[in-house]
Amino acid sequence: MSTYDASMLLEVRNLRVSFPVRHAGRSVRVRALDDVGFALASAETLGIVGESGSGKSTLARTLLRLNEPEHGQVRFRGLDLLSLNGTELQRARARLQMIFQDGIAALDPRQRIGATLEEPLQVLKPELSEDARRERVLTVLARVGLEPQHLQRYPHQLSGGQAQRIGIARALIVEPELIVCDEPLSSLDVSIKAQITALLLELKRELRLSLIFIAHDLPAVQLLSDRVLVLYLGRVMEIAARDALFQRPRHPYTRALLQAVPVPDPRIARQRRAPPLAGEIPSSLSPPSGCVFRTRCPHAIERCALELPVLRQLGDSQVACHRAEEL
């Protein structure tokens, strides 16, 4: 195995995840991720975008070992995450936290918020005294913009925005080195979404957090990310620095995603640019041959059906498209 870059916080290579399903009366494996690789530097935010079914959440869950991959490596500060078990895995989990999509569902409905915030400390930082624990809870609570009175509440007594703030506080409380955010904004109203986005942005800057930020919401990804990875049907289409990706998308799928975002300005929205991307993401049970995007790609040629494009460097971007240079 080749060497790992010690300066990187997280390195993922050749990750493949599949799940057993029954299809047409037979047991088959459906591939959710295939040959996914990327690296994340400390204090960096990597945005992950793609349609439903592209494998974003599977990727998040696999990094935290909530799914077991079939193949691949995940190195976290040089530590082989996939080989850990028992206590070692638990210790590693104090360094990696997750924020979930549905803030209220992610909290224990029978536990007061105070207990929910103390629990990770009891489990992962048992050396802390009770006073130190309380202190830490209050500090983090204030940091996410909530009041001590919220500690007495149950999840159903919180609004969606407050619940998501608690989700963030619960992740922050163990001072993790990496937080994986799986669609943390998608169940929120517009104004609340803006508040939570602003909070994440502040935290990222002040605490120099490293984030993996999975979202449908491309404007939020643009605001928060340093680099962006585009997934389609379990494969990486493009990885690039934020500005390179948004200003000069190299992959036809990235371009189509950007064009599909509604523009909140009637004068621009009405001079409809390119026609929307046709069709929908195919089933992972029978992915297309060659390039998985070719069935919807306006630029597909014969080669795209025959040969799988590998992720390669092009200018400032990494792109998996045979025709990226000409487009």
Added chain:
Amino acid sequence: MSTAPLLQIRGLGVYYATAHGAVDAVNDLDLDLGAGECLGLVGESGSGKTAVLLAIMGLLSSQARLRGNIRYRGTELLGLGAPALNALRGARIAMVFQDPMSALNPYLRVIDQLSEVSRVHGGSSRRAAEQRALEMLESVQIGEPERRARQYPHQLSGGMRQRVMIAMALMAEPEIVLADEPTTALDVTVQAQILSLLQQVRARTGAALLLVTHDLGVVAQLADRVGVMRAGRLLELADCERLFASPRHAYTQTLLAALPKLELPA
């Protein structure tokens, strides 16, 4: 008056009696929808925007108390008996719901749900109704309409189900289509397809569209006029370009400021 709007809402109130007193979902709302117009109604959760649509369709729960008037071509809809209401609903005024999976009947094949509309409202023969259903599926750009028509809702993707909902709403050539968050459950790429479809439908059929959404990007693309609701009240109603260019109400300004915009090269 010959210039009366197609749909006229005056002083609409929707109230629920609770243990803690009356809660109003909609409060003293005035709204007109002109023939062929697209009116966007935006607001956050709990603003009452969906309750307005349900009041028009007579679909609020029996606990809801109503006040005011909703007139369609001069006919008062509030308090209208079921037979008269049923003659209008689905025929003159149709609705597209947010979640097509729960709005479509899971036990009926696509063609059966669609053709039911023509059989009930147009008195068409089965054969004519099915023919019309296939035409409608084609008009909403469903590939292989003959095969899809014989499938059940669970066999379709989310985007396709929403196309079926739109086809079903258009079966009886309504004058008004009410759409409740028609693209909220969809991916951006599929959302763009459905918005473009709704634009084509309007141009082709001339139906008026009352579009309820929380997404200002969606109204920017489709609406002629936009109403902004919060806590049951209509705070601002304006021409779409004017609203985006110079919002007058502080809440509209907040909503617009809260929208993260994608910075793209010109």
